[in-house]
Amino acid sequence: MSKPKVGFFSFTSCEGCQLVVLSMADKLFDLLGAVEVVNFREASSYKGEDYDVAIVEGALSTVHEIEEIRAIRQQAKILIALGACAHIGGINCIRNFDNQFEIKKSVYGDKVANFDSILAQPIDAVVKVDYYSRGCPPNRDGEEFVEIVTAILQGKKPYIPNFPVCVQCKMKGNVCTFHKERPITCLGPVTRAGCSAHCPSYGNACIGCRGLVEEPNLNAHQETLSGAGLTVEESLKFYRMLNGMMEVGK
Amino acid sequence: MSKDININVHHVARVEGHGNIVIDVQSGELKKVELQIVESPRFFEAMLRGRRFPEAPQITSRICGICAVGHTTASLRALEDALGIEPSEQTLLLRKAVLEAEIMQSHVLHYYFLVAPDFFSVPSVIPLAASHPDVVKRALRMKKLADDIVTIIAGRHPHPISMVVDGFTHIPTEAQLRDALKQLKTMLSDDVPPTLDLFASLKFPAFERKTDYVALKHPDEYAYYDGIIHSTETGETRHRDYKNKVKEEVVLHSTAKQAKGPFRPYMVGALSRFNINSDQLMPAAKAAAQKLGLAAPNYNPYLISAAQVVESVHNIERMIYLIEELLRRGLKDETVERQTIAGWSAKLPPVKKCWGVGAVEVPRGVLFHEYRIDDDGLLSWANCVIPTGQNLANIEDDMRALVPTILDRPQEEITLLLEMLVRAYDPCISCSVHMLKVDFV
Amino acid sequence: MKTLYTPELAVIKKVIPQTPLETFFELELTERKTLGHKPGQFVEVSIFGIGEAPISISSAPEPDKPTFELCVRKVGNVTNALLEKKVGDKIGIRGPFGNGFDIARFKGKDILFIAGGIGLVPLRSLILEVLNRRPEYGKINVLYGCKTPRDLLFKGELKSWECGGTVECMITVDLGDENWQGDVGVITTLIPRVEIDEKKTQAVIVGPPVMYRFVIKELKARRLADANIWMSLERKMKCGVGKCGHCQMNEIYVCQDGPVFNYAELKKIPESI
Amino acid sequence: MKNYIVKKERLNDLIENLIKTNEVIAPVAHENFTAFAPLSSPDQIVWGAPQTVIPPKQFLYPQSEDLLAYEFSNDEVKITGLNTVKERILFGVHPCDLNAIGQMDRVWAEKNIDSNYPAKRKAMTLVGVDCLTPCSPEAICLRLGGLDPKGRFDLFLTDIGNSFSAEAATPKGEALIEGAVAAKAADKKKLSAVRKKRNLIFDKKEKKLLPKYQDLPKLMKANVDHPVWEEHGKLCYGCGSCNMVCPTCYCFDVQDYMHVSLVKGVRSRVWDGCMTEEFAKVASGENFREDRSHRLRHRTYRKLNYLFDKWGESFCTGCGRCIKACLTKIVSPLEIANEIYSRKI
Numbered sequence A: 001m002s003k004p005k006v007g008f009f010s011f012t013s014c015e016g017c018q019l020v021v022l023s024m025a026d027k028l029f030d031l032l033g034a035v036e037v038v039n040f041r042e043a044s045s046y047k048g049e050d051y052d053v054a055i056v057e058g059a060l061s062t063v064h065e066i067e068e069i070r071a072i073r074q075q076a077k078i079l080i081a082l083g084a085c086a087h088i089g090g091i092n093c094i095r096n097f098d099n100q101f102e103i104k105k106s107v108y109g110d111k112v113a114n115f116d117s118i119l120a121q122p123i124d125a126v127v128k129v130d131y132y133s134r135g136c137p138p139n140r141d142g143e144e145f146v147e148i149v150t151a152i153l154q155g156k157k158p159y160i161p162n163f164p165v166c167v168q169c170k171m172k173g174n175v176c177t178f179h180k181e182r183p184i185t186c187l188g189p190v191t192r193a194g195c196s197a198h199c200p201s202y203g204n205a206c207i208g209c210r211g212l213v214e215e216p217n218l219n220a221h222q223e224t225l226s227g228a229g230l231t232v233e234e235s236l237k238f239y240r241m242l243n244g245m246m247e248v249g250k
Numbered sequence B: 001m002s003k004d005i006n007i008n009v010h011h012v013a014r015v016e017g018h019g020n021i022v023i024d025v026q027s028g029e030l031k032k033v034e035l036q037i038v039e040s041p042r043f044f045e046a047m048l049r050g051r052r053f054p055e056a057p058q059i060t061s062r063i064c065g066i067c068a069v070g071h072t073t074a075s076l077r078a079l080e081d082a083l084g085i086e087p088s089e090q091t092l093l094l095r096k097a098v099l100e101a102e103i104m105q106s107h108v109l110h111y112y113f114l115v116a117p118d119f120f121s122v123p124s125v126i127p128l129a130a131s132h133p134d135v136v137k138r139a140l141r142m143k144k145l146a147d148d149i150v151t152i153i154a155g156r157h158p159h160p161i162s163m164v165v166d167g168f169t170h171i172p173t174e175a176q177l178r179d180a181l182k183q184l185k186t187m188l189s190d191d192v193p194p195t196l197d198l199f200a201s202l203k204f205p206a207f208e209r210k211t212d213y214v215a216l217k218h219p220d221e222y223a224y225y226d227g228i229i230h231s232t233e234t235g236e237t238r239h240r241d242y243k244n245k246v247k248e249e250v251v252l253h254s255t256a257k258q259a260k261g262p263f264r265p266y267m268v269g270a271l272s273r274f275n276i277n278s279d280q281l282m283p284a285a286k287a288a289a290q291k292l293g294l295a296a297p298n299y300n301p302y303l304i305s306a307a308q309v310v311e312s313v314h315n316i317e318r319m320i321y322l323i324e325e326l327l328r329r330g331l332k333d334e335t336v337e338r339q340t341i342a343g344w345s346a347k348l349p350p351v352k353k354c355w356g357v358g359a360v361e362v363p364r365g366v367l368f369h370e371y372r373i374d375d376d377g378l379l380s381w382a383n384c385v386i387p388t389g390q391n392l393a394n395i396e397d398d399m400r401a402l403v404p405t406i407l408d409r410p411q412e413e414i415t416l417l418l419e420m421l422v423r424a425y426d427p428c429i430s431c432s433v434h435m436l437k438v439d440f441v
Numbered sequence C: 001m002k003t004l005y006t007p008e009l010a011v012i013k014k015v016i017p018q019t020p021l022e023t024f025f026e027l028e029l030t031e032r033k034t035l036g037h038k039p040g041q042f043v044e045v046s047i048f049g050i051g052e053a054p055i056s057i058s059s060a061p062e063p064d065k066p067t068f069e070l071c072v073r074k075v076g077n078v079t080n081a082l083l084e085k086k087v088g089d090k091i092g093i094r095g096p097f098g099n100g101f102d103i104a105r106f107k108g109k110d111i112l113f114i115a116g117g118i119g120l121v122p123l124r125s126l127i128l129e130v131l132n133r134r135p136e137y138g139k140i141n142v143l144y145g146c147k148t149p150r151d152l153l154f155k156g157e158l159k160s161w162e163c164g165g166t167v168e169c170m171i172t173v174d175l176g177d178e179n180w181q182g183d184v185g186v187i188t189t190l191i192p193r194v195e196i197d198e199k200k201t202q203a204v205i206v207g208p209p210v211m212y213r214f215v216i217k218e219l220k221a222r223r224l225a226d227a228n229i230w231m232s233l234e235r236k237m238k239c240g241v242g243k244c245g246h247c248q249m250n251e252i253y254v255c256q257d258g259p260v261f262n263y264a265e266l267k268k269i270p271e272s273i
Numbered sequence D: 001m002k003n004y005i006v007k008k009e010r011l012n013d014l015i016e017n018l019i020k021t022n023e024v025i026a027p028v029a030h031e032n033f034t035a036f037a038p039l040s041s042p043d044q045i046v047w048g049a050p051q052t053v054i055p056p057k058q059f060l061y062p063q064s065e066d067l068l069a070y071e072f073s074n075d076e077v078k079i080t081g082l083n084t085v086k087e088r089i090l091f092g093v094h095p096c097d098l099n100a101i102g103q104m105d106r107v108w109a110e111k112n113i114d115s116n117y118p119a120k121r122k123a124m125t126l127v128g129v130d131c132l133t134p135c136s137p138e139a140i141c142l143r144l145g146g147l148d149p150k151g152r153f154d155l156f157l158t159d160i161g162n163s164f165s166a167e168a169a170t171p172k173g174e175a176l177i178e179g180a181v182a183a184k185a186a187d188k189k190k191l192s193a194v195r196k197k198r199n200l201i202f203d204k205k206e207k208k209l210l211p212k213y214q215d216l217p218k219l220m221k222a223n224v225d226h227p228v229w230e231e232h233g234k235l236c237y238g239c240g241s242c243n244m245v246c247p248t249c250y251c252f253d254v255q256d257y258m259h260v261s262l263v264k265g266v267r268s269r270v271w272d273g274c275m276t277e278e279f280a281k282v283a284s285g286e287n288f289r290e291d292r293s294h295r296l297r298h299r300t301y302r303k304l305n306y307l308f309d310k311w312g313e314s315f316c317t318g319c320g321r322c323i324k325a326c327l328t329k330i331v332s333p334l335e336i337a338n339e340i341y342s343r344k345i
């Protein structure tokens, strides 16, 4: 593919994923040499509509956003979901498990009828996604994002591991969070690797931001979590911090 | 003069999040001035309810990709305020250092990437990469160093990993800090002067409107991490009484919940802080202010960007100070000695029903988190007041004052000046809609 | 510095599309005169920037012939990229690897070749070798099965394998089309039509994993001894030189000790077929 | 084998000197574990417990290692090999890990020699240290033959009170210890008394192996279909933790990484684990070890059957790392052997 035209788009999110792209320093220069950015509202007031590759951040949480993503999909030959909100709904799905009316009422009080929003959902709940650059946020050096862009330029399938975070966590020589003096429970054993076990490497637990592996052993994990003192309900809450969509059919 | 002007800027570019500017002037009379926030709702307070307290920083960090460390810090301070936890000296030094670093990266991103293109008459920083590679490389270098410092201390930017209740789950090595120190010093001597030259040469639009300036104030330092809420109009308020100063209000004409003072809108952010605390700036930052012609008090909101440049110099100096202090004391691996409270630990320390408030200065102004925790260690109620929400009403007041003075100019110029005004405030719209959404248009 | 993992460059001499999925390549090494392989061996084909894939050598070893032949099905990254290559392009080659067929064992015997789909590719190296010395062998049968007529490999060449009627080739497809006049049905339906002399016949099978079980059952019904059945296995391979562990089944590294196995041996190995 | 005796302070001085001129790697504190890391002072060394999280194989066969680099210019590709070898001294290696390195020396040199490993191995000096008590509750080294280092070191230290006894198995080891002031010929009697006591302690503390050590391959072969595989396998995450931490696991994956400019790239290998889902899966989708239970069996067989048969010793050296690492407690080769032995089907 010769210098593809790229557009960045943002839905319900913290916009941190785009920021990660802007923060890639040297790699940003390399990327700008390989693609032409025609639409990037957070960084540019120029808006081109002739993009081939749409890079989409954020979850869908309003009717309007659903219409917009459909339009983007129509234009884009390739659509990349950037970050956990776009990939698995991410943090936004926490609220999906509460009574929506109650939530809105608690915020808007008697004006509740004026406001509308729908359950938060990942991009592929509405349109086809070609590539996922996972993570909340995608790792800062943007290895996976750059790998995906490079793979598109090469016309190959990017290499994205389908084994748990533990593999890379162990390679790093981390003390497993379950084996610390004061253990913290970890989603690493069921979460897809690719971040070099970023969180355990900084002493915290994996919270599953890259989504689950293709065949997570949830029974084994429940055993591990209850061994560490969590009830089933607590375990579910733990999963639902970023992986709420899991139960909604993903 | 009777003139009709109808401005509708859909999705202001180079700001974080989605917002529109709508101005309606009929026969020279200002009918409508709105900064409409069209970002989707996020409902963070509702999402926090029922979660275990150690998760609050991880969840609220995701309110914003630019000031994630700020939210994390405010969240931790609110929790520690509630639980009566006093973190170690080393923790405080480290936290202050990451906060300085985050403020610096946000400022650099803002003034170099989002504001500067206006002065070069280009749509974005991307064409500048070709025409002024040295400027862009310098900007990237400054941002990268700040990001790197957040990374070595907190693990990642955005969404820090190692910042938890009562400390850090990971301590950087002294070698990493020494390396950062070296780079900071080089930056101060090599990258700061050309940055100042550049911004001193820009002609910021002339416009003045005195308002109420609000920021934290601390006796010992230019306040970011800690302080009392200070208003130039209404005096001082303790952080736990922040609601006396901040009244949040649903405004149907615009979208985000606006936080005003009890009597009138106020400004928060770099210029407010500068106006209130400039005598506590580090020496090079003071010199920078002089070079940029910035003296307190200053009433020109376009100069928020200049105040950011000054603050970023201060950030560098403060990081140098804080890191030197850390090295002087010698880093202790407290992750083993102190049992920090992270994530889903099997057992939380025993908790009694409590509440607390955290007030922290983040790039765009003062940020409040307030939590109630129940006997099981679950959050029963939460409130987050975001700087951009506090600025929205003030921006509209600015626009109301500005538009009549520039009615004689061509519409594009008016539009640009308004966009530049909104951009100067560096609004963080994703943040401001952390809970609120009004459907319109 | 050269290591086990450093490929040599080879130039593509010929590219002949065979089917919508498979393409035939003729290659010549740039640093060595010949590859010097045995029938049934494979090479690691290397596309720089994409990766490596094990590919069987499809030509017979001929000491004077500088080129060797491959036939590749596009299924993934390396194979897709290979099929984009044109005559004159250079790719990387490591090998030959694997044990290959022990031709001495076939001298003077009747040979029954059974190939399913792309299995004909490795088998062709042995078939051609045998045909080159036709008089040294007894009766020869080639059975070849494909999904549809569109998937037939080496179509143009199959006729010449009959060596003026001294070799019998039978072809079947799972699903015919309007032009297909030949047999329809799975490959096992051809076996009853072959004369098998249990003392003399050596059966050589290459095909997808499911095929083995059914073909062997059929051959056993014809009282062929295990030791007279040969097959070539497919496994995931990353290094080709017995280090990476991916192709291991039991104590065996398929890339080193295989890919050609005798059924009598294989039978003892759990996880093999 | 030459025997020496050296006072503890003298050994400290020796290490201190070595650090000045060499990269000296030894177990240092790592939270509530230890980790092999370059030393800056001899005081950092943690002698004995607890075990390092990952074994020293990382210095011979690193987690990720570039096999080649290449560059394109005008349609021509230029291949450049990579081989960076550093002289290193590994200090304080436990006997189980010495055995594992000895075993790796054999497998990497088998048939095709992978020059990456031997180059690093040649540049390494191995100084072992005897364990006088088990380094963790998971250790099973006495049972699986890992406690006796069998001469697989340059130098081997045993704590005999105020001094270390030092056995040198190679000229490298001799030269090293002779660099220490006042290294003297040793008193073998004391050493064997220490060893005797050590064995008693290990025998008391380590979990028993029910079948005979020599019978392990036979036991495994006879129990391909034992229910233990399925029972344990269903709790397997496929997380590869046991592979990564094992000193005798050495499988790898290979990937190409191209620079986004598409003008240069590298091919590198990364540790891989046979317990992960896609280890044996091919492009057509066929997975030759789809079942977790089969993968568990394969791993166990590699340790206790195939390689045992081939080389005459267990390729589980009993370090106990996988037993600790496995969160669902299914992987212990010893427990599996015991279960099979006591529940014959």
Ligand SMILES: Cc1cc2nc3c(=O)[nH]c(=O)nc-3n(C[C@H](O)[C@H](O)[C@H](O)COP(=O)(O)OP(=O)(O)OC[C@H]3O[C@@H](n4cnc5c(N)ncnc54)[C@H](O)[C@@H]3O)c2cc1C
Pocket: A157, C042, C051, C052, C053, C054, C055, C056, C057, C071, C072, C073, C074, C075, C076, C077, C078, C079, C080, C118, C121, C122, C233, C234, C235, C236, C237, C238, C259, D281, D282, D283, D284
């Ligand atoms: C001994 C042997 C001989 C073969 N001969 C031929 C042949 O002549 N013609 C042909 O078209 N195909 C042959 N194959 C299959 C071919 O190797 C795979 O189709 C190919 O590796 C797929 O690689 P890819 O990069 O295109 O696919 P991807 O799925 O993109 O790559 C996956 C990776 O997994 C590995 N892998 C995936 N599938 C296989 C597989 N089936 N075998 C080994 N490794 C695999 C490879 O290392 C590859 O890099 C043979 C396989 C073996 C083991």
Ligand code: SF4
Pocket: A165, A166, A167, A169, A170, A174, A175, A176, A177, A178, A186, A187, A188, A189, A197, A200, A206, D241
């Ligand atoms: S810390 Fe988490 S990711 Fe790492 S090994 Fe333990 S469970 Fe796995």
Ligand code: SF4
Pocket: A135, A136, A165, A191, A192, A195, A196, A197, A198, A199, A200, A205, A206, A207, A208, A209, A210, A211
């Ligand atoms: S460790 Fe888990 S939460 Fe952390 S970056 Fe990796 S996948 Fe995301």
Ligand code: SF4
Pocket: D242, D245, D246, D247, D248, D249, D303, D315, D316, D317, D318, D319, D320, D321, D322, D323, D333
């Ligand atoms: S199998 Fe387990 S106990 Fe045995 S050597 Fe490997 S990691 Fe150690």
